[in-house]
Amino acid sequence: AIDPQFHENREKVDDHEGHDVWGPVDEPDKLGIHGTHVAVDFDLCIADGACLEDCPVDVFEWVDTPGHPESEEKADPANEAQCIDCMLCVDVCPVDAIDVDAG
Numbered sequence: 860a861i862d863p864q865f866h867e868n869r870e871k872v873d874d875h876e877g878h879d880v881w882g883p884v885d886e887p888d889k890l891g892i893h894g895t896h897v898a899v900d901f902d903l904c905i906a907d908g909a910c911l912e913d914c915p916v917d918v919f920e921w922v923d924t925p926g927h928p929e930s931e932e933k934a935d936p937a938n939e940a941q942c943i944d945c946m947l948c949v950d951v952c953p954v955d956a957i958d959v960d961a962g
């Protein structure tokens with residue numbers, strides 16, 4: 860599962876479409892965690908898609924990740940500022956790749 864303490868245990872290494880990327884990143888095998896309020900561990904995501912289907916405010920968008928060992932697309936928290944902390948995505952992800960910091 861995603862490390863809920865990733866803000867302490869990882870470093871911000873990049874910015875992707877306005878959100879943080881937490882390393883380590885070594886493409887294409889290692890992609891890190893995207894987002895901060897809504898965080899998706901790209902190295903765990905298997906592109907199940909339940910988060911995209913269930914999020915009531917469309918926080919997630921598919922991003923292509925060719926060559927990654929788990930899946931060739933990931934749920935990117937492109938609109939994390941819209942999150943209403945319903946926690947549905949956290950509950951439905953089969954590999955526990957998502958952390959939402961509801962505070």
Ligand code: SF4
Pocket residue numbers: 897913914915916917918941942943944945946947948949959
């Ligand atoms: Fe969307 Fe709810 Fe997940 Fe926020 S917690 S990203 S609103 S499903």
Ligand code: F3S
Pocket residue numbers: 899903904905906907908909910911933934951952953954955956957
């Ligand atoms: Fe990935 Fe989990 Fe969503 S596997 S596509 S983060 S439901």
Ligand code: ZN
Pocket residue numbers: 875876878893894935936
């Ligand atoms: Zn991203």
